[in-house]
Every structure is written in C-alpha cells, then in structure tokens.
Amino acid sequence: MTGNEFRFFLSCDINLPVTFRIERLEGNLPFPKSPNSESNGSAEDGTAELYVECALHIDGAPFGLPTRTRLESMGPSYCWNELITLTAKYRDLTAQSQLTFTVWDLSHGEGLIGGATIILFNNKKQLKTGKQKLRLWAGKEADGTFPTSTPGKVPRHERGELERLEKLVNKYERGQIQRVDWLDRLTFKTMEKIKERESLKNGSSHLYLVVDFCSFEHRVVFQESGANFVLPSPIASTNDIVIVWDPEVGKINPSEHKQLKLARSLTRGVIDRDLKPSSNERKSIQRILKYPPTRTLSGDDRQLLWKFRFSLMSEKRALTKFLRCVEWSDVQEAKQGLELMGKWETIDVCDALELLSPVFESEEVRAYAVSVLERADDEELQCYLLQLVQALRFERSDKSRLSQFLVQRALSNIELASFLRWYVAVELYDPAYAKRFYCTYEILEENMMKMGAGANGEEDGFKRWQSLVRQTELTAQLCSITRDVRNVRGNTQKKIEKLRQLLSGLLSELTYFDEPIRSPLTPGVLITGIVPSESSIFKSALHPLRLTFKTANGGTSKIIFKKGDDIRQDQLVVQMVSLMDRLLKLENLDLHLTPYKVLATGQDEGMLEFIPSHSLAQILSEHRSIISYLQNFHPDDNGPFGITATCLETFIKSCAGYSVITYILGIGDRHLDNLLLRNDGSLFHVDFGFILGRDPKPFPPPMKLCKEMVEAMGGAESQYYTRFKSYCCEAYNILRKSSNLILNLFYLMAGSNIPDIASDPEKGILKLQEKFRLDLDDEACIHFFQDLINESVSALFPQMVETIHRWAQYWR
Template structure:
C-alpha cells in the first residue's frame, strides 16, 4: 500500500462471524467485605480462591442481539488469564454503526458476585472496525450497559492514560503491519516495554481493573457500510403495470441546497429586510388558507417561506402568530432572536390559541412564557375549561418548577374549585412513572402554598382547613373502593348486593352516613356534602357493579354520584370536557342545543366519579312504551301541541339530537347503541360511555352518527322535513 493509497473492506461484504479473544484481567481485585453474610460460614477471606468468568453480549442499536456467551471459570489468579476465543453467531455484515460488545466479569467463589463491566463500540468515530488488542476499564460493581449511549464505556479516560497506553497503541500498529518489523530491534523493544509495564503498575497502584480483549484483524481496514436493499425489479419494467418500490436512503433528510436557499430567501445573510412588503391578492388568499389549517397540520416549505416573507404585515393578525412561530428555524440564533422580538409586538392572541404554544412542538422557554402571559387574562371559568390540557402541558416543560406550574398553583390558591380539580388532575398523573416526579413537585407546591393562606375577613376558611377538606376527598374515594370490593364479593343477584351496600353504610361504615365535617364534592367543589343516605343508594346491574350514591348536602338538599371501580374514566372525562366546551362556545353564539355535559372525574387509573342524571336509556323506553313520543307524553302532555306533547319538550329533543349527532361525528365516537343513548324527562337526549373515540368502533363499517328511525319518528318522520 503506497502512501496515498487506502485499501479497505466494506463491512457489508464480510460474511464471517464476529470473533474476538478474551485474554486477561489486569489490576488488583477488591477484597470482599468480611462482614458480608455470605462469608460468615466460609473460609477466611485471604484463603479463598476467586473463580472468575467473563460474560460477553452483542448489542445492536441499544438492544441485545443473540444470546450472551461465557468464558470458562478461571481461578489461577491473581493474574487471571482466559485467552479464550469467542465466536458469535452474528456476522460482520449484519452489524450497524452503533453495534457494541459488553463484557461483565463475575466471581463465583461466594455466590454470583459482580466484579465489574465495560462496553466497547465495534466501530470507531471514523466508522472503521476496531481491531487488535483493546484495553477496557471495568466499572466496579456495575454490570455492562448495552444501551446507546452506554453508561459503562470501556475507553480509558484521556486524563488516566500514561506511557503504558501509548506503547500499547504502538503495539497494535505493529501487529497490523503499520510499523516496519526489525527482529533484533523488536526483541529489545519488547523487553524494555515489559520493564516499563512492571514499573508503571508498581508506581500507580491503580484501583481500576482492566480487561484485555483481542479483536480479529483483517488484511486491510474494514469500513462500515450498510447492506444495500434487495431490489427485485420486474424484467422488463416497461412491460408491466406493477409498482416498483425503490429504496432511497436520502428520503426524510434535509437537502443542504434547499436549506441554504431558505436562509438566503429569509435575508439573514444579506441583511435586507422590507418591513412594508405586502402580499398580492393570490398570496393573501394562500395566507388565509394557511391560517385556517388545524394545529396538527404540518406546514410545507413554501408555506413556511410565505409566512416568513410577509411576517411584518401579519403582525396585526392575531391568528397568524402560532403559524408564524411554526415556520421559525429555532436552531438559527439570529432567526430565533428576530422571531421573539416580533412575538412581543404581535397582536395579542386568544386564550385557546395559547394552548397550541404549550404543545411539545414549541420548546422555546420564551414562547411558552408568552403563552402563560396570555392565560393570565382568562377568568376562572374559562381557565377551568382548559385546566385538564394545561396540566398535561406540564409534561413538555423543561423543568419541574416551570412558569406554567407556578401560574396554575397561583390561580388555584384564589379559587377553591380550581384547587380541587388541579389537585385531582395532578394526583392521577402520579401513576405515570415517566412524569411522576414532575407532577409530584406541582402537588407539593400547591400543598405548601395553600397551607400559608390565612383565614379571610368574610369567614373564609384558612388554607390548612381548605387543604384538609381536599385531602378528605381522597379518604372518601378510598372507602368507596373498599365498599365496591366488599359488594363484588357478595354472591347472588343485584338485589343482594344492594342489601349488602346498605348494610355496610348502616353498620360497619356508618361514619359515612354523617361526616364529622362536610367535605367538598369532588365533582362540584362548590357543594359541601355531609354524608351518604343508605336508603337512597343503590348498585347498577353491570359487570363492574358501579355504586349509585345519594349524598345529603350541607344546605339540606341531596346530590347523586356514580362511583366506578375497575374502569379508566380519563377518556370519558376528556370527551365530556369537549362537550362542555362546545356547549359553552355555542351558547356564546346564542345557540342552546340543550346538551347535557354531566360531570366526570377520574380519581385514579381505574376509578372515578360521574354525575348521576335522572334518565332512562332509549332501549328501555322503547321496550316499555314502543315509541319515544309515548314516553314523553307521560311527562309533557299537550292536546294542542305537536304529537300530543308540548312544543318546548319537542324542541328540546330535536335540538339535543342534532347537537349530539354533530358532536359524536366530529369526535368520531363509536360503539353507539340504544343502551348508551339516554333521555331525560324534559326531552333532552344525551350520550354516555365513550370507550371508543376518534374513529374506533368495535363493529365494522359503523354509521358516521347514531340516528335511528325511532328518533326520526319522534321528530315527525322523514316526510315532515322532506319539503324543507
């Protein structure tokens, strides 16, 4: 090989198994702990012979690949030498650039004791296969980690390298033929190196252990190259109508020329900024079309360029801010700086648009802080509409004590209802191990700050009493879970279970019938509940046996709540929240569709509460009355009204049917049948049980909305509206 010539093999062309030799262990082994219970009945520590073996495993892209291999036991220490050849089943052509070998040294002299482990990449940063002897530093007491990046790298840190490491590199070059061989000089050199090695080991007295591994060498260097795709082209292509799949490795990657052109077009390199530039008629239409895109739609390169080009003329359009921030290249310091300056001068956006800026798409702390400043303008009622989503947005903050977390806590301190819902929303997320620490931090901040609230001059409770009233909600749900378990264990029909429920409330759990102090209802924190009425409480005939509990309130009334254990209500909670939000927005436009956004609160991963609305299912109504009109005539008869019922009742039924038909279509709610369509006595229809949403349905080819013929007949039949 000449000086300018580089010969190499491609890894994808090498069809031999991965092979290496585990040679020896260098360094002083740590003495076992004499106080260890494993050593109390054994021989003295100094007389015990260690029995070591090395476990080797291949990891590809951070995942184990194939079965681990083990060397034989070696007990002829302290210089433990295996010199054992290991051959894996994986071939070099199957490796990726992030392939790693893990080595873990175990001691079997007193059980399976861990000595240490190390990991080494098979390819270096130049994508060349590592060959020759490799000296790996073991991480004491840690098993080798094969994830990428690894926590147990075997590479000796630069500050720990000495003369010995330099000489070992030269030996590797010598063995690869990169250093000319001179026999008489080589013998002298290796003798000198042995003396240096002994001197270095005595001088350093290093506490580290090193494992020496010898990788397989080839005639030339081996450069990493992925195996090409197996193209199976039809022959000839022109003679067939079949689609040919062509593998393109550059799909999805950034085109450097397009990226450069984009930067030039944005005037960052030329410094020319036209602040008075106005879009043409066609460009204005394109911009308006872009502004109507939903937040989930990704902007194309041309669309991003169009918004950036006319950014100054769009500053008075508040709807354009979120789209403009999506087209910013945040990795470019100059562009990000200019975007933040424009954001501060932009027309203030609406509260609902601020939610988009708290999504995971926007990582800039300045943008997220701006979104919080917009939320500060919202009143408590509007904030409660979006509170569930704001709590979820805490997942995407950079720190546990973020500005969003501080904002939510401060608003909760001013409104006990917000505080109750915030506490429950955060408490449910504590079951998620990935974000439990973050939500627990918010929970602690809420508790700590609420304790500091002093009693109000108008007789308001101090913070301690308010927090205790919220904590008692959790205690109540725990007792209801216990009751549910007791009831389920009762053998027999539903009536026997109801008797057991009332027996528990009247006897063993009689403290639930009269609370020592009123508790804020978890579903409606503004309502104080004083106890359960056993005679009015019951159980639904269902597989999960949900409880229907009647609570007496502090003002002498009653409220009924359904408690379910064994069902995740978080999805129902989300859908009902969407219904409530739509109902609020429609009423702001003077359109009341008589919807029934009953309250739902998940108090755990598999438990929660629902507001009980007096109603009956359409299946039950039709089986007993044969028609919806006959049922409504019992409650709102009117001889002069349409179909013998009052006009108000019919209008309520028609509007609620229309409202829920559109809502279920928009949300893609499935599994609609007559058992989960309920009807109130005043004619209001509503849906329950939202286990299938966003287009999912247990039945194939479901209709886009549930509008059965009995519902149409109750409106007067299809003929009544055919001429309109």
C-alpha cells in the same frame, strides 16, 4: 435504487422497549438417562419441561435482569410463541449489544440443553429484524462476552441449502422479496420437500431456537445518542452496492437550505420592513393562516411568512404560524423572532394553547402563551384545565411558568384547586413524568398551606387543603366498599343489601361526616354524609355504586362511583361536550345538552354525576315508542303527537346537538343502552369507550342517529325532522369556527395515556380535523351535512341495498 432505501430510523431516537418473540425449538432433544428416570418417567416418554432464559448484554456486560419464558412440555416440537419485552430500550443499545438464549430442562433437575448468542446489529449497523434461526451449542450456557464463544449464527461454510432458503424466507416475510402468489405456492411446496430430505440426510445432529425480532416500518440504523453522524460501512473491493446511511437524506437540500438562509438574511431586515405582499401573495398568506394547527408548513410557506413578517404583525392570527417558521437553532434569527413576538398584536386565548404544544420548545414562547392565558376568566380556564395539566409534559423545567400560573389561579378559586389537584394526582402514575407532576402538586400544597383566611370569611389555607385531602380519603373508602360488595355471592339485590349494611354498621362514619367534605365532582358543594337507604348498585360486571350524599344546604347529590375501569377517556369526551355546549350558547344556540360531570380519581377509578334518566332500550321495551314515554310526563292533547311543544323541541334540539358532536368526535359503539332520555325530553349519550373513529362494530353509519329518534320527530318527511336538520347544520357551522381551539385541545392530549389517543395520536387528530371539512365554506358545509344526515337516515329504513342493510344491523 428506490427512494425507500433512504428511509430509516436511528436507534437513539426509538424510545421503545426491546421486544422479540421466542417461537420454537427445532430438532430432536437428546434425553440423557438419569438414575431416577424410571420413577420420573419423563425421559422415557420423550417429554421434557423446557424454558428459555434470555438476557441482554451490552459491550460484553449484562444489562438488566434475565427473563424466562413459561415452561413448555408439549414435545417433541417445543413451541413457546411467547412475547418478551425487556426493560432496556432500543436507544440504550450499542453496536456490540447481544442477546443470549439458554434452554433449560427442569424434568432432569436443572438440566442444561444448550445456548446461543446473537448480536443485534449486523455489519452494516442495521438492527436485525424478522425470524432468526439460532443454532444451540449443546451443553453450553450462552456466553454474553464480546466476542462470544456461543454464536448462534451458523458459519457460512457450514450452511446447507436449508439455511440458505430460510434466510430468503426471512427476507420474503419482511417484504424485501416481491410476492407472486402462484409462484410462492410452488416454491414453498418445493421447500417442504427439501426440508424433509435434508432432515432425513442430516438426522438430528443440531438443535435450533427460532426467535422473531420486532420489525419497524423502515430500517433501524445504529447511532449513539447525541451523535450527529453514522459511520458508513467499510467499502469493499467487490461490486456490491454499499449503502451509506446519511442522516441529512430526507431533510432539506443543503443548497436549498443555504438559499433560504441568504433569503432570510438578517441584513435584509430594513428592506423587509417596507415589503407589502402582492394580491396573489396575500391570497397565499390567507390560505396559510387558515391551516389547522396540526399542519406542517412547507419550505415555501415558511419563506413567504418570513418575508412579510413585518407587515403581518397587526394580524394576530399570523403569530402562531410565524413562530413555526422561525429557525430556532439560529441564535440571531431566534432573537429577532422573540422581539417581533413581543410587538405582535396580542393573540386570542384559544391560539395561545397552540404555543403550549410539543412543537414549541422555546421557554420564552411558552411563557408568552401563559401571559395570554392570564387574561382568561376562571370559567374559561376551567374549560381548558385538563389540557393545560397535560401541557406540563412538554415543559422543560419542573417549576415552569405554566405550573406556577396554574397554582396561582387555583389559590383564588377552590374549584380550580380541587380539579387541578385531581388532574395532577392521576398523572403521578406515569413514571416518565411523575417527577414533573409531583413538583406541581408540591407547589400547590405548599402555597395553599401558607394562605390565610379569606376576607369574606373563607377558611384558611390549611383547612381548605385538608378538605381536599379528605376527598382522597373518601374515594379510598369507596374503593374498599366496592371490593367488599363484589365479594358477596349472590344476585345484585344481595350486594345492595351488603352495601346498605356496611354504610349503616361498620362504616357508619360515612353516614355522618365529622366535617363536611367538598364534593370531588362539584367542589363548591359541601357533602355531609351518605344516605344508605337511597344508595344502590348497578347491575353490571364492575358493580358501580350509586350513592346519594346529603349536602350542607339540606339537599342531596347523587353520584356513580366506578372501580376497575379507566374513565379518563369519558372525562375528556364530556369535557368536550361541555365546551361545545358553551360555544353554541355563546352564539345563542341552546341545544339542551347534558354535559354531566365526570372525574377520574385514579387510573382505574372515578366518579360520574348521576342524571335521572332511562335508556332508549328500556323505554322501547316498556313503552314501545319514545313519544308514548314522553306522553306520561308532558301530555298535551293539542300539542304535536300528544305532548307539549316545549318537550318535543327539547328532544329535537338535544338529538341535533349530540348527532353533531358524536360525528365530530368520531364516537363509536352506539346502541340503545348508551342513549339515555330524561323526563323533560333531553336525550344524551354515555359510555365513550371508542372515539376518533374507532368502533368495535363493522360498517358504522356516518352519524349515530337511530330509527326510533327519527320516528319520534314524525318521520323523515315531517316538519319537525326538517327543523332537526336545520339545528344540525347551524351547530356544525358554529363549531367549525372553533375548530382550531378543539384541535389544539386534542393536540395537547397527545402525550396522555387515554387509549384512543395514545394508540396513534397523529392519526387520531387528523381524523378529527377531517370531520370539520375546513376545505368547504359555510354554505357548502350545509349541503354536505344535510347529505350526511340523509345518507344515515336512509340506512335506517328497509331498502334493498347491501350497505344500508349493514348500517341497519349496526343498531340492532
């Protein structure tokens, strides 16, 4: 028996809806003659309008509402091939859960064809998967009581050769029978002949419904929620192998666990205080401390850290690793772990974020993390605010220490208050955590309304809260305008005219606000109205609005408002660009990045800061090269390529910065329309629909560096291109130093609904981790990154190599 026999999931752990696919009906329908069949014609021509009604029954009682498929009238082989997702989840099921299927014919009134019932778990308590062929009981509605009177499973004594073969095919499709291509082809060909022979011999005495149940990576075994054991199958008197599902299999060996308990005995505490690691043990500990936050500690790693826990208390980096090796289910060990945590050298803010991840459930540990966060200033806290709001998902209480901390800091900073309110408001759409986020929203509202006027003349809490509420009212009006503009028939110019007409007429109150509103993108700025003549619409499917707002200080603020697009992923990427820009500047490296502001105001709406710029596609179309475009704004006959040295330096630095960042974040779908260039030479990226290595185009190059960018630096042999590579390597090594911070922030986003993270959080974060090459030192990383650049650039220029050809195609 292979090790795979012992890999399984417990049904109580699967928080997914019950899903299956209703495929087709097999056999010939009996068409009853009806009095009005002549006028109807459906019975005469052999077609019918069929649908399948399916319902879940738990312990003989209906659970949830029945679900119907669409009508299918393409006879005689009726094929729905429709995916059905029930409201019930696998963890809700019991061992006696059944699905009922009843086929109805609407072409003869509400004619009943037949029904069948199938129990979801077999006699070994395993969830049934793959295709199931259910025999319908003609003229009977499916019975959901237990035991059922309409079992879909064909009795053993009635099974023919065809049923036996179909059962084997089901096992083959689930991977339980080895595939041998040449033999499989012969087998299936023979099976088709048997099927034809059986069909002719038996006629059409029975109807069958084929249903395909969802498959999992491993078998799913029934276990009630909260139970700590699974009843084994009754041992038969035959020689069959009996599989006993033991939940302990795959976990730590019981004898090893006992040995660890003895080795970690609390009575050894006095001895452990004086223990010092040897040279080899010290090297092993340093290796463990360099592990990324996503890596699980092995048994030996945990044992080593626990053994030398007292000598590690002065090493602040070791605290998060030590807390991972504490056996929190052991009351005494947990108590000692918390005592040591209180005496440990205080950790940095970036490491405290790790303690708010779902790995740490202890409320004391999470409260300690919050106490460390209290040392961060408002600017640093705002860098992590998006992730801290997501961390509320992992709190055990609706009124947690983290929630109270965020609200308290927001009360003293209107920008934090505005962003906290928006981040929380957007998460209210998630039904699983709506209550928790709503509680934080209520606490923020209640505390802000109680605030008095500030000592420096600031408005009181009520007025400040109302100014934030008016932001929501403004976005609701912008949504309405977007809908009205989309409904206008005609080209983009007609839609622009409609927009300006609305702002000047029916919605003229938006031209001059009764009271100034805090800008959602920059809450420190008060906006007083929209300028209709300077507002426009982008030419795209969603018709985003480009609006110019007047500000209280006499200036203007330009924003883009999008409705119909989830921009939460863009919001995350731009936040990371802003954070990385901050990290680089702290090391005195300014790469002239453009972290424009993005704010999601709903699941499918949001605002973006408008940065005056042109896409590389437009620039190359009108000016043929980047350099000739920049010569229009920064000409210098004595400068490199006829432009000022400052402009060229800005271009080189911004190219380097975004090349490194897009590589680390695995940003895909790069083309000349989403690379923008400002008049001062700053290049920046927009539109982040694909991140963490996902890309809709095949064969993406390692780095998103297009040929036109290299040509603007004088080509791959120029001194300016060498400077570009130098900036890339320097930026890469600086950001590698903060890899733990970046990984922790993404780890906190694991529970969010951001598409490229939600699809597979673990895989996405591992991809991000790989990009940092934590196995290399700084010098080795310089060589690695230079090779990466050279590899990507060589692919941009014509060479007779297939891979290079593919990468060149990527940019076309």
